[in-house]
Amino acid sequence: MSSHSEVALRLLEDDIEQDSSVGAIDLPAARLAVADLLRALGRDVNDPHLSDTPRRVAGAFEEMLTPRTTSWTTFPNDEGYNDLVLVKNIPFNSLCQHHLLPFRGIAHIGYLPGERLLGLSKLARALEMFSRDLQVQERLTKQVADWLLDLLNPRGVGVVLEAEHLCMSLRGVQSAGTTTRTATFYGDLAVGGPLRDQFPN
C-alpha cells in the first residue's frame, strides 16, 4: 500500500473512531434484551420455536453491525486514465437507525482518477463497511463519498444510492415498491455534464 493510501487509511480510521459514540457489543446483554422484547410482545420465550431466538437475533445484529476488515488497495494511475471509473448496480443492505429494519437497494459509485486508482471491489467494500451501522440513507451516501475523496484525492466523486426502506414497505405508509434515491457529487462531478450523465437515473 502506498504511503498516500496509508495516510488516507489512518484518516479513515480516525474518522470511524470519531464518527460516533459506538461502543463494544455485549452479546449476553443483547440476548437478555431480545428475550425481554419477546416477552413484552406477549411471546413465550420458552416455546421451543422461540427459545433460541434471543441468541440468533443478538448474533444477527452483531453481524449486521460489525464492519468486515479489509485493505484499501490502490495502484498508481500510470497510463493517466482520465475518464470516469463507475461501478454500477452494487447491491447493498443496511439497517435503518429509526426502526432497526433493513433498507436495501443498489449503489452506483464512481470517481475521476487523479494520481491513483483503487481496486474496484473496494468501492463495494467501502459501501458495505459504512452500511454495517445504524444508518440513514443520506448519511450513508455522504460517508462513502467523503471516504473516497479522502482516500484517493480524485478529481471528482459520485455516489448514488437507490433503496427500499422496509420501514416504509412493511409498516407505516406501507408503500411497497417505493425507492428513495440519494446522491453526493464532488469536484468535477459536482456540476452536471456528460460525465455525470453516465450515472444511471
Add this chain to the structure above:
Amino acid sequence: MSSHSEVALRLLEDDIEQDSSVGAIDLPAARLAVADLLRALGRDVNDPHLSDTPRRVAGAFEEMLTPRTTSWTTFPNDEGYNDLVLVKNIPFNSLCQHHLLPFRGIAHIGYLPGERLLGLSKLARALEMFSRDLQVQERLTKQVADWLLDLLNPRGVGVVLEAEHLCMSLRGVQSAGTTTRTATFYGDLAVGGPLRDQFPN
C-alpha cells in the same frame, strides 16, 4: 354473513385463540427492552438520532404483529362455478420467528368452490392476518390453507408462497436473491393435473 361462514369464523377465532400462547403487547416494556438492546449493541440511546428509536421499534413490532380485523364475506355459488378460483401474485410480508427479520414475497392462493364463494380480497387478507405473527414459512402456508378449508369447505385448496428470507440475504449465508417456495394442496388439488398446473411455478 351466512350461518355457514359464521360457524367457520367462530372456528377460525377458536383456532387463533388456541393457536399459541400469545399474550397482549406491553408497549412500555417493549420500549425499555429495545433501549436495552441498543445499549448492548454499544449505542448511545441519548443520541438525538436514536432517542426515539425504542418508541419506533416497539411501535413497528406492534404494528407488524397485530392482525387487522376483517369480515370474511362469502357468497352462495348460485351458478355452480366449478373451476379453479386462483388469486395470483399477492405480495406479502412476515417476520421470521428465528431472527425477527422480515421475509417477503408473493403468494398464489386458490380453491375449487363447493357451495360458497369467498370475496377475492379475503384471500389476501387471510394471508396478511397469519403473516402478522412470528412465522416460519411452512407454518404460514399451511395456516392459510387450513383456514380456507375450514371457512369454505371447498373441493380443493392450494396455497403457494415464494419468499425471500432476509435472514438468509442480509446475514448468515448472504445468498441474496434466493427464494424459498412452499406449498400446501388439499382435496382435488392434492393430486397433480391441469387444475393444479394453473399455479405458477
